[in-house]
Amino acid sequence: MTTFTNKWEALADIKDELAARDWFMGTSGNLAIKVSDTPIEFLVTASGKDKYKRTSEDFLLVNASGIPVQNIDLKPSAETLLHCAIYSTTSAGCSLHVHTVANNVISELYGEQGKIDFQGQELIKAFGMWEEDDILTIPIIPNHTHIPYLAEEFKSHIHANKGAVLIRNHGITVWGKDGFEAKKLLEACEFLFQYQLTLRQIQSI
Numbered sequence: 001m002t003t004f005t006n007k008w009e010a011l012a013d014i015k016d017e018l019a020a021r022d023w024f025m026g027t028s029g030n031l032a033i034k035v036s037d038t039p040i041e042f043l044v045t046a047s048g049k050d051k052y053k054r055t056s057e058d059f060l061l062v063n064a065s066g067i068p069v070q071n072i073d074l075k076p077s078a079e080t081l082l083h084c085a086i087y088s089t090t091s092a093g094c095s096l097h098v099h100t101v102a103n104n105v106i107s108e109l110y111g112e113q114g115k116i117d118f119q120g121q122e123l124i125k126a127f128g129m130w131e132e133d134d135i136l137t138i139p140i141i142p143n144h145t146h147i148p149y150l151a152e153e154f155k156s157h158i159h160a161n162k163g164a165v166l167i168r169n170h171g172i173t174v175w176g177k178d179g180f181e182a183k184k185l186l187e188a189c190e191f192l193f194q195y196q197l198t199l200r201q202i203q204s205i
Contacts, residue, residue, distance in 0.1 A: 004061075007033050010179045011043055011059060011094075015051055017183065018098060024051035028099040029171065030077035031059075032087075033179060040064035040087050046074040064088055081151035082173050090161045092175040094182040099171035102193040107140050109200075111168040115139050118192050126188035127162065138189065143170040164189050 011033040032044040043059040061069040066080040079097055086095045110116040117137050118124050124136040139157040144150040157165045162176040176182035
């Protein structure tokens, strides 16, 4: 298969896995995978599609500015500029953005702090943190409705080829070297969020 086809299938498989977790409520969320480095081109989910179904119109190819490469009727997801920020800043190959109850509640509980820290949790190893005193910090940024402004603030928190950023009462975006790593980071974050919420609930009893 061609690189384009391989990337399409890889992103479609990730979409299916995340859909099975019920992480695409109300057509929310968007996924992207890089197809070319020079020039930068990547597949991104088409806007308004039912992500619980697998079709030939799930993704479209866009350039480094998020503009469709081909003249088609599909529109890229609203948060495509977040993916553009990742690919223009890092060597990441895949980025995922999902809205879950857990990540929304966490972003609200810790939103005023502008971040949430995790230490001593096994799953921070997904981010390459192996020492006992390592701290995973996930930034939380405001949910600006003007996407270009949101993308600029989001970009200021991209400091490595893999990472995660929460948007308050909106969702989380993660990125990694490929689809496997990005999905691993997303799963780790969602576990940590659910753990923190469960722990707070138990402690309040």
